[in-house]
Amino acid sequence: MVSTALQGLKNDIIIAKHFLALVTKISKLYTAYITLYAIVNCFDTFLIIMAPKFIIDELLGEQRLTVILTIIAAIIGLKFFLVCIKDFLDSKINVENLRIKEGFNLHIGNIIMDMPIENIEDPKILTLKKKAMFPIHDQDAIKRMLDGLFRILQQFIVLITIAGLLSILNPLLMLALLVIVLLNVRLLKNNQKNLYDFNSALAEFDKKFDYYQNTTTDYSFGKDVRLYDASNLVIGKIHSCVKSSIAAFFKLDRIQGRNNGLINVNLQIQTLIVYLYLAYKVVTKSISIADFTMYMNAANKFSSGLSDILSSYNEIRQMCRYLENYMKLESIPAQKCSESSSLDMKREPVIEVRNVWFKYPRSHDYILKNISITMNPGEKISIVGLNGAGKTTFIKLLLGFYEPSKGEIYVAGKPIKEYNFEEYVRLFSVVFQDSKLFSFSIKENLLLNDHYHAGSNQVVGDILKRVSMYDYVNSLNNGADSLMFKMLDDGGVEFSGGQNQKLVVGRALHKNASILILDEATSALDPVSEKEIDDIIDANTQDKLVIFISHKLSSCQKADKVLFFQDGEIAESGNHKELMELNREYAALYRLQMENYIA
Numbered sequence: 001m002v003s004t005a006l007q008g009l010k011n012d013i014i015i016a017k018h019f020l021a022l023v024t025k026i027s028k029l030y031t032a033y034i035t036l037y038a039i040v041n042c043f044d045t046f047l048i049i050m051a052p053k054f055i056i057d058e059l060l061g062e063q064r065l066t067v068i069l070t071i072i073a074a075i076i077g078l079k080f081f082l083v084c085i086k087d088f089l090d091s092k093i094n095v096e097n098l099r100i101k102e103g104f105n106l107h108i109g110n111i112i113m114d115m116p117i118e119n120i121e122d123p124k125i126l127t128l129k130k131k132a133m134f135p136i137h138d139q140d141a142i143k144r145m146l147d148g149l150f151r152i153l154q155q156f157i158v159l160i161t162i163a164g165l166l167s168i169l170n171p172l173l174m175l176a177l178l179v180i181v182l183l184n185v186r187l188l189k190n191n192q193k194n195l196y197d198f199n200s201a202l203a204e205f206d207k208k209f210d211y212y213q214n215t216t217t218d219y220s221f222g223k224d225v226r227l228y229d230a231s232n233l234v235i236g237k238i239h240s241c242v243k244s245s246i247a248a249f250f251k252l253d254r255i256q257g258r259n260n261g262l263i264n265v266n267l268q269i270q271t272l273i274v275y276l277y278l279a280y281k282v283v284t285k286s287i288s289i290a291d292f293t294m295y296m297n298a299a300n301k302f303s304s305g306l307s308d309i310l311s312s313y314n315e316i317r318q319m320c321r322y323l324e325n326y327m328k329l330e331s332i333p334a335q336k337c338s339e340s341s342s343l344d345m346k347r348e349p350v351i352e353v354r355n356v357w358f359k360y361p362r363s364h365d366y367i368l369k370n371i372s373i374t375m376n377p378g379e380k381i382s383i384v385g386l387n388g389a390g391k392t393t394f395i396k397l398l399l400g401f402y403e404p405s406k407g408e409i410y411v412a413g414k415p416i417k418e419y420n421f422e423e424y425v426r427l428f429s430v431v432f433q434d435s436k437l438f439s440f441s442i443k444e445n446l447l448l449n450d451h452y453h454a455g456s457n458q459v460v461g462d463i464l465k466r467v468s469m470y471d472y473v474n475s476l477n478n479g480a481d482s483l484m485f486k487m488l489d490d491g492g493v494e495f496s497g498g499q500n501q502k503l504v505v506g507r508a509l510h511k512n513a514s515i516l517i518l519d520e521a522t523s524a525l526d527p528v529s530e531k532e533i534d535d536i537i538d539a540n541t542q543d544k545l546v547i548f549i550s551h552k553l554s555s556c557q558k559a560d561k562v563l564f565f566q567d568g569e570i571a572e573s574g575n576h577k578e579l580m581e582l583n584r585e586y587a588a589l590y591r592l593q594m595e596n597y598i599a
């Protein structure tokens with residue numbers, strides 16, 4: 001039991017130290033301001049305890065007007081000085097607190113951007129992200145933890161002084177105060193445990209609520225919601241989510257209310273004990289009226305100080321529980337590992353897929369089964385198959401987003417996992433059907449990090465010409481500097497699905513990587529644009545390995561190799577002619593598609 005408690009304490013110290021170090025890295029001044037605040041608060045407390053004694057002593061003693069006025073002036077002056085310092089520190093701490101929040105946002109953003117894609121798709125990681133960010137955004141966890149640490153420091157100084165004062169009067173009185181404080185701490189601890197459980201449950205509700213809410217406001221969902229009359233279903237899900245979170249809130253409120261009531265009763269009992277004891281001391285002339293006031297203040301400050309230390313500690317523990325999730329998220333290794341070997345640029349990036357099996361994390365069934373294939377530079381490879389056959393999954397493995405469950409993929413003679421990820425993905429230009437454009441300018445979207453470079457306007461012009469968008473973009477008021485989409489600015493430009501896809505293809509061609517992957521890249525294009533883009537791709541990728549996934553089997557005719565995926569396996573492979581002669585599934589599907597076109 002004791003060792004578990006010690007282990008818990010050790011854990012909390014590690015967490016607190018970690019966050020203190022992170023905070024100091026973001027803002028060096030924050031800890032300095034908050035320490036100064038704690039020291040000023042100590043002075044304030046001593047002033048509250050001692051000041052009345054001096055006045056009352058003089059009032060009940062010699063009653064010298066000048067002395068009384070001097071004491072009052074000194075107290076007011078000192079109090080004013082302390083308040084000014086506290087106000088000054090408060091404003092500084094608030095500013096630094098904002099800086100720290102932003103710093104943590106940036107930190108978490110970097111962690112997520114560096115995370116392997118498989119983690120970003122993982123619902124458990126999404127919940128962990130929610131749980132990690134919730135306390136920082138909604139609970140002010142960092143500030144509360146640091147406040148707690150410095151409150152403990154402050155109260156510790158105060159308590160040692162008061163404990164000495166009260167022990168001289170009567171050690172038993174101190175013991176009684178200690179017992180009541182401990183009872184209250186237990187109740188507070190119970191409150192905090194319930195609050196933690198509640199907030200953990202709330203993160204789950206929040207994740208669902210955000211998703212459902214998004215379906216009501218996101219334009220891309222909006223179309224389907226209206227067309228398929230799904231609004232009742234979505235609203236029903238929001239209602240049930242809200243109902244569950246309200247029920248959890250009521251439960252929390254009931255427990256907190258009961259505990260807070262008991263804490264108040266204990267506090268009243270404590271006040272009664274101290275009043276009775278000090279009154280007895282005054283009646284028996286053991287202490288003066290001024291001493292009565294001073295001891296009364298000291299006793300109040302002692303119990304409130306001790307409660308504060310213990311509740312601060314509980315608060316720190318609770319914040320540590322919250323922040324553990326943040327540390328768990330931080331501990332997820334980034335996609336790249338720096339000691340990985342470099343790509344040998346002199347070697348041709350031949351891809352050899354050797355007996356690869358794959359299932360998604362936490363899934364039972366293999367999505368890819370015993371895939372083996374070699375792909376050489378300059379080859380045009382078409383991957384086809386019915387929905388769900390595993391085509392995109394295969395691409396995700398090639399890109400190193402996921403590692404095979406069994407088998408290995410070699411590129412330029414080395415397993416993918418031995419490469420530095422950032423360097424490895426430079427080999428690929430990829431266009432997915434749902435590739436994203438950002439709400440940035442057209443130029444930034446096309447060039448990304450290269451948009452700062454000199455001559456970037458010329459480069460953008462060339463890209464736009466290649467994808468037949470030059471005239472259209474030039475006709476816009478701000479040309480290639482026009483902001484895309486209206487999310488951030490009403491003046492943003494909204495392109496059609498096909499135009500967006502042309503820009504995505506332009507971005508991929510500009511990257512000029514050795515391997516081009518097109519996953520249904522031209523599915524949103526009209527026949528004229530599709531032919532244009534196909535020609536552009538053909539003209540720009542002569543020496544490159546091009547892998548394209550398409551449901552239009554006619555596109556396979558120009559491929560050097562067609563891989564027909566069926567239930568996660570390469571069921572047929574060869575060129576179009578060979579597969580037609582084989583006269584199996586591919587040939588049947590091809591004929592079916594041709595008949596449909598003719599019909």
Ligand SMILES: Nc1ncnc2c1ncn2[C@@H]1O[C@H](COP(=O)(O)OP(=O)(O)OP(=O)(O)O)[C@@H](O)[C@H]1O
Nearest residue numbers: 121360363367385386387388389390391392393394
């Ligand atoms: N992130 C994921 N987690 C778990 N299963 C997944 C995930 N992504 C895809 N799957 C499953 O893997 C299987 C293959 O999906 P994949 O997207 O690779 O098929 P596809 O051949 O590209 O299909 P389509 O032609 O419809 O695009 C599907 O059954 C799908 O449900």
